[in-house]
Amino acid sequence: AQSVAQPEDQVNVAEGNPLTVKCTYSVSGNPYLFWYVQYPNRGLQFLLKYITGDNLVKGSYGFEAEFNKSQTSFHLKKPSALVSDSALYFCAVRDMNQAGTALIFGKGTTLSVSS
Amino acid sequence: DGGITQSPKYLFRKEGQNVTLSCEQNLNHDAMYWYRQDPGQGLRLIYYSQIVNDFQKGDIAEGYSVSREKKESFPLTVTSAQKNPTAFYLCASSITNLSNQPQHFGDGTRLSIL
Numbered sequence: 001a002q003s004v005a006q007p008e009d010q011v012n013v014a015e016g017n018p019l020t021v022k023c024t025y026s027v028s029g030n031p032y033l034f035w036y037v038q039y040p041n042r043g044l045q046f047l048l049k050y051i052t053g054d055n056l057v058k059g060s061y062g063f064e065a066e067f068n069k070s071q072t073s074f075h076l077k078k079p080s081a082l083v084s085d086s087a088l089y090f091c092a093v094r095d096m097n098q099a100g101t102a103l104i105f106g107k108g109t110t111l112s113v114s115s
Numbered sequence: 116d117g118g119i120t121q122s123p124k125y126l127f128r129k130e131g132q133n134v135t136l137s138c139e140q141n142l143n144h145d146a147m148y149w150y151r152q153d154p155g156q157g158l159r160l161i162y163y164s165q166i167v168n169d170f171q172k173g174d175i176a177e178g179y180s181v182s183r184e185k186k187e188s189f190p191l192t193v194t195s196a197q198k199n200p201t202a203f204y205l206c207a208s209s210i211t212n213l214s215n216q217p218q219h220f221g222d223g224t225r226l227s228i229l
Binding site: 009032034041042043044045046049051090096102105107108 | 119121148150155156157158160163173205207215217218219220221222223225
């Protein structure tokens with residue numbers, strides 16, 4: 001069965017500092033991995049995805065994520081956090097070999113960036 | 116602008132009442148999805164549809180029903196059988212249901228019980 005874990009309910013960082021939001025996954029085959037961001041009372045916005053190739057994926061708003069197959073992780077990173085990055089972040093996975101299934105989402109991590 | 120429109124933004128349901136949440140997309144996407152979001156629980160899949168006139172149950176389909184008569188529309192009905200319907204409901208779509216396609220989301224409908 002596919003699953004996603006976001007081990008931290010909340011991450012607090014100071015503006016200008018680097019941030020990391022953690023995600024680990026479990027699939028039977030190879031994964032397709034996604035990060036989304038949600039602002040209050042809004043839908044989810046797509047940030048980036050890992051399909052294949054380079055393990056470091058760059059996305060919107062200066063975010064990037066590193067795929068690590070041995071650790072089954074896909075952590076979201078940003079070199080310098082902004083107050084406006086404060087939001088709820090979701091990691092999602094789908095098994096490459098299971099077309100016809102929906103994405104599996106983690107429970108979300110609230111990022112709080114202080115000024 | 117292309118996108119997904121959910122309406123209404125807020126909805127109140129009386130006991131024993133069925134209510135229908137609207138989801139319309141003009142992205143020409145084949146696949147559409149309904150999720151329920153509760154605090155601290157992430158997104159849980161209710162129903163999804165890969166093509167017109169076809170849909171499948173997700174993880175928490177009990178008490179809900181859907182239809183997909185048109186490509187651009189995927190309405191969700193919350194029936195009286197759903198005893199705890201208070202939640203934030205999100206509709207999404209993707210080009211196809213292929214594994215590597217991201218989903219695009221509407222801005223949600225917040226349903227509450229009167």
